[in-house]
Amino acid sequence: MSINDAQGQVIATASQGSEQYSPEQLCGAEVDTAVSGRTKAEVPLTIETVTERANMMLAYQRVVENKGAAGVDNLSVQALKPWLKENWASIKSALMAGDYLPRAIRKMDIPKPDGGVRTLGIPTVADRLIQQAIAQKLSPVVDPTFSNSSYGFRPGRNAWQAVRQAQVYMHSGKRWVVDMDLEKFFDRVDHDILMSRIARRVKDIRLLKLIRRYLEAESVDRNKERVKRVRGMAQGGPLSPLLSNILLDELDKELERRGHAFCRYADDCNIYVSSRKAGEHLLKDISEYLTETLGLTINDKKSAVARPWERKFLGYSVTRHKYVRLKVADSSVARLKDKLRSLTTGHSSASVKVIINKLRPVLRGWVSYFRYTEVKGVLEELDSWTNRKLRCLLWRQWKRTGTRA
Known part of the structure; x- marks a missing residue:
């Protein structure tokens, strides 16, 4: 079956009678909010505004720039443009009718630094395009209402700002930290609770239905087994970071x-x-x-009340001085070495120049992230460590019969 045929089946299935959602299922407990008229302060957000040509062109550009792996249909980012020329009209028609069904999500497990596994959910590039278009229109509506203490996945905000603000709090005399780790956050998100928060700002039932379908999209693992998601949301789609901020803004407001x-x-x-x-x-x-209001759980093993210099935050640690200085956490250095080791091990046939070209962007990104800390000593040690790895690589190549002069 061709990719076009597969997508055609999805659209046909949707138009023949997709699943029916009650208002309660769409919006959680706050049904009246979802169907009531919008307030004067709200910006109208509909499927029509999401699928405007300018918005879709921008979404396409960002999906292409982000590259990424193919989804379950094996359609690559490079093949997206010609594919859209043939299929966009029917997809847009299904979106307008509220009948569009997202494709299944491809599960991909990647190792975590602590030895665990993080499961990513890779939507098809077509679904990444639609999710990106939704995010571009939804973000300007909800982001201005978010807390000033929220820094992740927001325009104009970054991890460094969060770390600097934490430093300000410590300088003000707050020398204890409640380090909170949410237990499997992306796996535990309650769809009804999240949809009720989205419905406070989105009134288009078609759009609410589409977002809910993305939350509930089946996942397919390497054994081709399909699992429907009843809780949680996939990490890997363009919409997930924004939806997580919408839900956790409730926590921010409570803390404020x-x-x-x-x-x-x-x-x-x-x-x-x-x-x-x-x-x-x-x-x-x-x-x-968190348990009573958002259906989330704190990980007791990873959460703690401690001195800030005993913990790390976004890869940083701090010194135990009256004037708190930022420094690179030991675990961040260890994680970098693991990455560099993976790039210099098992590549005995590659030239040193090729290996260096692989190392350079990793090191450049790491140094850029920690550039405002007292990092000179760390960089000197890393330089020495990396040179030893490269010398070992040269030695292994020299010992191989085929590479001797």
């Missing part, structure tokens, strides 16, 4: 209401307090709030 000093980057949240006792009470209270 209580007057706490905190920094959140995606699902990584640190709250700065003045004493261990205050931190322990807060961790208990927020754990109960």
Whole structure:
């Protein structure tokens, strides 16, 4: 079956009678909000605005720039343009009618630095295009309402700003941190709760239905087994970071209401307090709030109330001085070495020049991320370590019969 035939079957199936959602299923508990008229302050967001030509062109450009692997249909980013010329009219028609069915998501497991596995969900490039188009229109509506203490996946904000703000809190005397780790956040998201928050700003039932379908899209693993998602959302789609911020903004607002000093980057949240006792009470209270309000759980093994210099935040650690200085966390150096080791091991036939060209962008990105810290000593040690690895590579090549002079 060709790719075109496969997509045609999806569209045909959708138009023949897709699953029916009640308003309660679409929007969670807040049905009235979803179907009520929008307020004066809100920007209208509909399928029509999402599929405007200018928005779709921008979405296409970003999907192509981000590259990425093919989804379950094996359609590559490079093949997207001619494919859209043949199929976009029928896809847009299905979107307008509220009948479009996303394709299944390809599961991909990647190792985590702590030894675990992170499961990514790779949508097809066509679905990445649609998700990107939704995100581009939804973000300007919701982002201005987000907390100033939220830094992840937001325009004009980054991890460095979060770390610097954390440093400010420590300088103000808040020398205890509540380091909160959410238990499998992306796997535990409650669809009804999330949809109820989205429905506060989105009134187009077709768009709400489409977002819900993306949340519920089947996943396909390497054994071709299909699993329908009843909770959680896939990591890997352009829409997921924005949806996670919409849900966790509820946590931000609760912390603001209580007057706490905190920094959140995606699902990584640190709250700065003045004493261990205050931190322990807060961790208990927020754990109960997350469970009761958002259906989320704190990972007790990874969460802690501690001194900031005993923990790391977004790859950084701090010194134990009156004037807190930022430094590179030891685990960040170890993670970089693991990456460099993987690039210099098992490539005995590659020239040193080729290996160096692979190492250069990794090192450049790492140095750029930590450029504002006291990193000179770390870089000197890394330089020595990397040179030893390259000398070992040269030695192995020299020992091989085929590479001797």
